[in-house]
Amino acid sequence: MEYLMAEPTAPDLLFNGLPGLIEVREIDANGGAKSRYFDGLAQFKAYTPPSDKNVYIGMFTRKKVKNEKVRGDKAGCQRTNVLWADYDNTTLNDVRRRIQTVRLPEPSVFVNSGNGIHAYWLLNSSAYEGVEDVLKAIATNTGADVKAAEIARVMRLPGTYNVKGSTPKRCQVIKQSDDRYPIELFQHLFGTSYSSSETIDELVTSKMACIRLIAKGVEKGKRNFALGKITAYTKQQGMSRKKAYGIVMSWNKNNKPMKPANELQDEFNRFWDSDYKYLGCKFTNPDLERINKELCPIGECEFHATQSVQILNDESASLLDNEFFKSTIYPQIKGLHIALYSIVATARTIDRSHLAELMKRHTKDKLFMNAIDELRKLGYIDIEKGNKSRGVAERLTVSAKSNYGRGYTPVSIILTKLYVAKELNDNQYKLLALLKSYSYGKSIVYPTIEKLAVKLGIAERSVTRLLVDLEQQLYIKRTYKPFDNGKTKLIIHLLF
Known part of the structure; x- marks a missing residue:
């Protein structure tokens, strides 16, 4: 039996620490419903659901009332550890797009219900007050089933079969994690109670x-x-x-x-x-x-491009495929290619229009369109075609080839923001990324001017001028180590 979250301890994620009874509702082909109530996780884990019925589970535990019938309506709801949304007749990619569009955090769990996708956000503490307002806000803003946005709702139990049609379809977990969020984050995002x-x-x-x-x-x-x-x-x-x-x-x-x-x-x-x-x-x-x-409302942060370079570090970085830095590739690409790939790599999947907005360019901008096409041809990104009639936008994703066994270089996302804001020019941005590729997690690199010139595809004197400019702007610091033969070794200290 593959219970929700599909792990041996999976039911704990939904019901651990909650008071009350766990409700499972079985509905036969004629619409007849039967509810079963389990007093705690041990009883629930011993349950074997029927294969010929639609089986659902309550997201809220139900109140235990001595000598009275347990109620499966709102009045009988006690506590929950999760928020949820029900998306009919759609795909995982489409649901992810809707969720990202309104800046919601990534759901902890995705379930293929047989005829759609269910999304679950695990909470870091159990809740009752304000849950329904948040559920309705999620459904309204992401196009989920509003009828499912109520606290008494039961959702299809993974591991069972959707037997509504002529061919039973398995309901199963397709993505899971133990990521947990405070309900206040959702309340803040939608203004439901803040x-x-x-x-x-x-x-x-x-x-x-x-x-x-x-x-x-x-x-x-x-x-x-x-x-x-x-x-x-x-x-x-x-x-x-x-x-x-x-x-x-x-x-x-x-x-x-x-x-x-x-x-x-x-x-x-x-x-x-x-x-x-x-x-x-x-x-x-x-x-x-x-x-x-x-404590991070995803997508609401306005990174200001003039932020002090001294506070930048790898903790806010996108991962750049090391193949970029080959002498056969790097001289031909522009800063625009790096910035585009950096943003796609950070988002993992993003609408073309959203990418253009972040790049401060029009979607039909020729340089923007060419850079996307060239990255696709190089195999670093994939393009998922949209469908205008269904309102599905074209999406860009990181390809399977990207970073395939070659390692990566962390490039600060704020360096990308500085480039987009034109605080860094094309060669400055490319040089900073290239210097980072030599660092291997350290703050000192030793590349020669000759090597940098070859990688950038520019003259050595141009590299020297770039280093002077970057040092004046406090991105780097140069020192020199003398040798007995009269020569010196250039040492570049990375300050970003």
Whole structure:
């Protein structure tokens, strides 16, 4: 039996820690329905569903009422660990496109229901209040079945068969993860329930979506992480220590619970006096990455292209196929090719129109169209044709060939933003990416001017001028190591 999430411990993801009964509803070919209630996970895991009936499971547990009939309606609903959406007669790619268009995070689980796709977002804590408002907002904004957006809803149980038609179709999990999200993230995104006891103008007007969300307060277990981000943000904005701490004290009033005043001051001073670099969007530490995901409203962040180069790092990077840097390829491609591939590689799949918007170009721009076609011919991206009559847009995706056993070079997504904003010209952007390819995770590289010139396809004197410009802009620093024979070795320190 392949239960939801398809793992031996899978039911725990849906029902672990929830009070109440688990409802399974069996519906026969004539529409006759029978509900079964399981008192806990152990009973549910022992259940063997029939193969000749449509079998559904309640997303909310049901209330246990002594000596009374259990109710399967709203009044009988108790708690849930998940949000969901039901998409009829469509494909996984189409559902992903709809979800990405409204900047929703990636669902934790996708299920092929037999006649459509079900999407599930696991919550980081159980919920009741506000769930139905969020479900309706998700359905309305992504074109899901609004009838399924109610808390008493039962969804088809994976591992069973959809027997509505003449040929039974298997309902099965097609993608799963243990990614969890706070319900407040969805409430914030759709404006269904988002308020705070104290509004902090310096934070809620930030271009960083995580800072705006954190401004409303966080729960215990996330306070230190959020405090570090706010401290780093206020410091980056040029605020004095006194003003920054005043903002932190105001923010602490929104936390549930508030952090003790002595701990707050000690932690603030520690973050202020240290080189705290957690303004990035990705973390190698799994605990920090988990919290960061929960506090990051996907797609709402307005990365400003003039952001200080000193805070850029590989934590906000797209992965560039190392084959790009071959001497037979790199001289022929432009910065536009790198930027296009960088954005597609970051998104994994993206509408052509959305890509053009991010590149600040018209979809019919000749250079833009040619660069896409050339990347396709080189085998780095694939194009999924759209269908205008069905309202399905053309999509660009990273190809299977890309990074096939060759390794990759992390290129900061903000470098790409700087290029798109014309803060970096074509050769500057290409040179920075090329220098990164030599670094292997280090901040010092030793390529010769001759080698850089060959890779870029330009004259050596042009490479030297580029290095001078990049050093003046604080992207790099050059030093030289003398040898006994009178020659010197160029050392390039990467500051990005």
